[in-house]
Amino acid sequence: MNFPKWKKILIACVCAFGVIFSLSNILPQSVLSKFPDWWPKQKVCLGLDLRGGAHLLLEVDLESVKNDYLNQTLDAARAALRKEAIPYTADFPKSITKDKTEVAFDLKDMSKVGRAKAVLSSIDPEIIVDIIGNHVTMRPTENAIQRRKFDAVSRSIEIVRKRVDETGTREANIQKQGDDRILLQIPGLQDSSHVKQLLGRTAKMTFRLVDESAPEITDKKGAVPPIGSVYLESIENGKYIAVKKQILVGGETLISAGLGHDEYNRPEVTFQFNRVGAKKIGDATKENVGKRFAIVLDNEIISAPVIKTPITGGHGCITGEFSVERAKDLALLMRAGALPAPLTVIEEKTVGPDLGLDSIRSGIFATILSGLFVLVFMLMWYSSFGMIANIAVLVNLLLLIAGLSCLQATLTLPGIAGIALTMGMAVDANVLINERIKEYVRKGEKWIKAVEIGYGLSLPAIIDTNLNTIIGMACLYQFGTGPVKGFAVTTILGTMISFFTSTTLTRYIVSVCMRRKYPITIPM
Numbered sequence: 054m055n056f057p058k059w060k061k062i063l064i065a066c067v068c069a070f071g072v073i074f075s076l077s078n079i080l081p082q083s084v085l086s087k088f089p090d091w092w093p094k095q096k097v098c099l100g101l102d103l104r105g106g107a108h109l110l111l112e113v114d115l116e117s118v119k120n121d122y123l124n125q126t127l128d129a130a131r132a133a134l135r136k137e138a139i140p141y142t143a144d145f146p147k148s149i150t151k152d153k154t155e156v157a158f159d160l161k162d163m164s165k166v167g168r169a170k171a172v173l174s175s176i177d178p179e180i181i182v183d184i185i186g187n188h189v190t191m192r193p194t195e196n197a198i199q200r201r202k203f204d205a206v207s208r209s210i211e212i213v214r215k216r217v218d219e220t221g222t223r224e225a226n227i228q229k230q231g232d233d234r235i236l237l238q239i240p241g242l243q244d245s246s247h248v249k250q251l252l253g254r255t256a257k258m259t260f261r262l263v264d265e266s267a268p269e270i271t272d273k274k275g276a277v278p279p280i281g282s283v284y285l286e287s288i289e290n291g292k293y294i295a296v297k298k299q300i301l302v303g304g305e306t307l308i309s310a311g312l313g314h315d316e317y318n319r320p321e322v323t324f325q326f327n328r329v330g331a332k333k334i335g336d337a338t339k340e341n342v343g344k345r346f347a348i349v350l351d352n353e354i355i356s357a358p359v360i361k362t363p364i365t366g367g368h369g370c371i372t373g374e375f376s377v378e379r380a381k382d383l384a385l386l387m388r389a390g391a392l393p394a395p396l397t398v399i400e401e402k403t404v405g406p407d408l409g410l411d412s413i414r415s416g417i418f419a420t421i422l423s424g425l426f427v428l429v430f431m432l433m434w435y436s437s438f439g440m441i442a443n444i445a446v447l448v449n450l451l452l453l454i455a456g457l458s459c460l461q462a463t464l465t466l467p468g469i470a471g472i473a474l475t476m477g478m479a480v481d482a483n484v485l486i487n488e489r490i491k492e493y494v495r496k497g498e499k500w501i502k503a504v505e506i507g508y509g510l511s512l513p514a515i516i517d518t519n520l521n522t523i524i525g526m527a528c529l530y531q532f533g534t535g536p537v538k539g540f541a542v543t544t545i546l547g548t549m550i551s552f553f554t555s556t557t558l559t560r561y562i563v564s565v566c567m568r569r570k571y572p573i574t575i576p577m
Contacts, residue, residue, distance in 0.1 A: 056561055064561055067553065068448055074455035095458040100226070100240055100465035100539060107245040109237040110230070110400035111213070111252065116153070117394045118205045119198055123149050126191055127156050129176045137172050139165045141189075155192035163187055202232075205393040210235055212392050213252060226463065235396070240463065245401065250382075252396055260302040260334065263345035263357055267295035285347075287354040289374065294354055296347045301337040306330025310384040315372060320380040322371040331367025339363040350383070420473045424450075431480055435487045441562050442483035445554040449479045452550045457543065467540035475547025481518065482555035485511040501567055508560055515556060522548045 056064075077085060077094045085094060127148060134141055140161040142148075148158040160169055166184055173182045173189065179197035183190045210227055213235060217225045226238040239248065264282040269292045273284045276293070284293040306326050313323040326334060338346065338360050347357045348371055356371050371383070427446065431439035453475060457464060490507035498506065523545055530541035 056564060061561070064558060067452070068558070071448060071451035071455045074458050075451045078454055078458060093458075095461065097454065097457045098240065098461055098463045100238075100463045100468070103464065103466060104240040106238065106240040106403070107242040107248070108400075108402045109239075109245060109249070109252075109398055111209075111235040111237060111396045112399045113206050113209050113233045113235065114395045114397065115202045115205065115233050118202050119193075120149075120153060121394075122193055122198065122201055123153065123156055126177065126180055126193065130156065130173055130191060133172045133176060134169065137165075137168060139169050139172070155190050157188065157190045160184075160187040160189060206233060206235070208393045209396065213237060213396075216252060217248065234399075245403075249398055249401075252398075258303075258307070258348070258350045259300045260337070261296045261298075261300055261347050261349060262337075262341060263347050264295040264297055265344065269294050285349060285352055285354050287357060289354070289356065294347065294357060296349065296354065296357075302326070302330055302333045306333065312377070312380050312384055313370060315370075319372070320375045320377045322375070322380050322384050324369055324371070324384075326367035326369075328367070331365075334367070334369070335363060335365050355383075417469070420469060420476070423473050424476050427477055427480055431483070435483075437566075438483075438487050438490070438563075441559050441566075442480055442487070442555075444562065445483065445551075445559045446476060446479050448558060449547065449551050449554045450476060452554070453543070453547050456546050456550065460542075460546075462542055463539060464543070465539040467537065468543045471540045471543030472547065475544060475551065478522070478548065479551035479554065482511070482515045482551065483559060485514055486555070486559070504563055504567070508556065512556060515552065519548050519552050 074093050074095065077096050085092075088094070131141075142159040142161065148156050150157055160166060163186075166187065169189065170182055170184050173191060174180075177193075177197075179194050181192045181194060183192075206229060210229060214225070214227050217227070217237070217239065225240075226236070228236050230236045237248075237252075239245070242248070264279055267279050267282060267284075269287075269290075270276050270284070271292055273293045276284060278284050278295045281299070282295045282297055284295050286292070287294050306329050308325055308327045308330075310322060310324040313321050315321050342360050342363065344360055345357050346360050348355045358372075375383070424446070428443045431442045431446075433439070435442065450472075453472060462468075486507050489511050490503050493503035493506050494500065526541040526545045526548070530538050530545070533541060
């Protein structure tokens with residue numbers, strides 16, 4: 054029952070933390086506004102079922118994932134055959150079959166069929182290469198396609214999360230539904246147009262050379278670009294500019310992007326490449342000084358400046374007629390990364406807060422009622438020790454609210470149920486301890502000895518109980534979705550806090566009472 058000074062200070066600091074960080078959720082805003090700026094004002098975030106907000110169901114275009122895989126195979130095959138000087142048919146760029154399952158083309162030189170098969174087979178071990186006569190087919194395996202589709206959905210979820218988080222919304226619920234759909238719920242958001250605009254862009258950025266042999270045109274209908282080039286629209290002047298299909302540097306090598314200003318204080322987007330990207334863009338600009346370099350985002354030319362000097366160090370910027378908001382959005386998209394496939398909003402609705410208000414009232418009423426029952430029972434059954442346990446329960450509640458506020462956790466209706474459950478579970482350990490104390494008092498032990506033994510012998514059972522609860526809730530969090538995770542978070546946090554309050558805080562209060570000779574009793 055002896056507590057060193059450092060442990061007393063630690064207990065006091067933990068309790069003070071609970072009071073300070075929970076006040077922002079308890080006090081009205083008019084009172085909080087009078088507090089100093091350094092006072093923590095984080096609040097528990099309410100979920101969609103309690104607060105209302107935007108509900109979006111997105112669909113990942115998995116067909117484009119397969120098409121991209123075939124196009125990559127096509128480009129790799131063309132580059133490999135050119136390197137080995139193996140001639141092929143002129144309609145090679147149109148060689149993806151109509152059912153989009155394979156790449157097919159013809160070789161012109163039958164004497165090089167064996168060499169062609171060896172070269173094409175080395176491109177990708179998951180591509181099956183068949184050559185009958187001079188006709189070549191390259192077909193991806195079904196496992197390769199399915200894996201790429203699965204990866205595309207997983208990457209899309211992460212990129213959607215990054216883009217939504219970058220807007221300042223931290224409590225969004227994002228989860229996978231089915232094989233190709235993503236559920237996005239943003240509590241408190243009533244107008245989802247800006248979020249939809251950000252999510253609708255694939256943000257695929259590439260750096261290519263401008264084809265100077267082709268003139269700029271205002272209408273690309275009927276216009277035929279040079280072989281190996283394609284006409285893309287420039288957002289700077291609205292004209293169509295021919296750019297090389299070959300990608301010199303890809304946007305996947307970017308490591309940062311942000312809002313900047315040029316010497317005339319006009320908004321621009323600054324960016325930095327990683328080591329690989331820095332080397333690629335450095336080599337590309339060294340070899341093409343004096344030529345135009347197109348920066349392409351989502352098949353639109355953002356800027357096409359002349360390369361005046363080689364870009365070394367991996368740093369660059371995109372300038373143009375940008376507003377501050379557009380420059381911020383562009384930097385956001387570049388930071389978050391490119392979506393592997395286009396997203397389509399197939400369901401959109403706004404959930405009103407009316408149901409949420411009813412749920413909050415019902416949940417708070419149930420929590421208060423259950424808490425009162427627990428407090429009254431402990432007080433009647435264990436007298437003074439029950440009062441001490443009740444103090445621990447109230448501190449447990451304050452610490453739980455403070456912890457949820459600091460974590461910026463999203464509280465849903467099941468989360469409120471988790472709080473109610475935690476309050477009931479918080480006295481479990483005290484019941485074990487108090488019964489142990491009663492047992493040894495009956496055996497004739499002195500009070501201080503009975504208390505010492507009661508806390509000591511109860512500790513292993515308390516650890517086992519709490520550990521099993523945490524393991525079960527961890528499984529719910531790992532394999533559950535949405536509100537189930539909220540229930541798991543509040544229960545895990547509440548269980549950890551109750552271990553502190555029941556085994557340390559109550560023990561300290563009992564020791565203080567005994568040292569000051571306050572009368573504390575426990576009914577036999």
